[in-house]
Amino acid sequence: MAGIFGMDGLSTLQVQEELERGGRFVVFEYCVSFFLTTRRRSSDVYFVRAGKGTFWLSLGYTLLSLLLGWWGLPWGLILTPRCLATNLQGGKDVTALVLPSLLAPRYDPALEY
Secondary structure (H helix, E strand, O other): OOOEEOOOOOOHHHHHHHHHHOOEEEEOEEEEEEOOEEEEEEOOEEEEOOOOOOHHHHHHHHHHHHHHOOOOOOHHHHHHHHHHHHHHOOOEEOHHHHHHHHHOOOOOHHHOO
8 A cells, every 4th residue: 555654565455464463553753843833743654563663663753853853942842752752652553544544445447337
């Protein structure tokens, strides 16, 4: 499925089997501040297979927040620790949001008559 990292070469059935074993879809957060402006954003969606960790996936977003998140007052000091905590806890699980679109039937114009 396009737009989700970690699903290359997997069929929908294989993804469903991974989800049954404990796989999940996650996003990571990052925070960037410029004096009085602070922006908190989410990464693209990542598919994490069962038993795999997320430390290396979240590392870039965590470092970005550590370096650029603190500088906005007051929100940088408030939002940066939240982003760091989310990333260090494995990211935000968005499986319930992604799964319906993954399992939805696809439109195929070749089937029209």
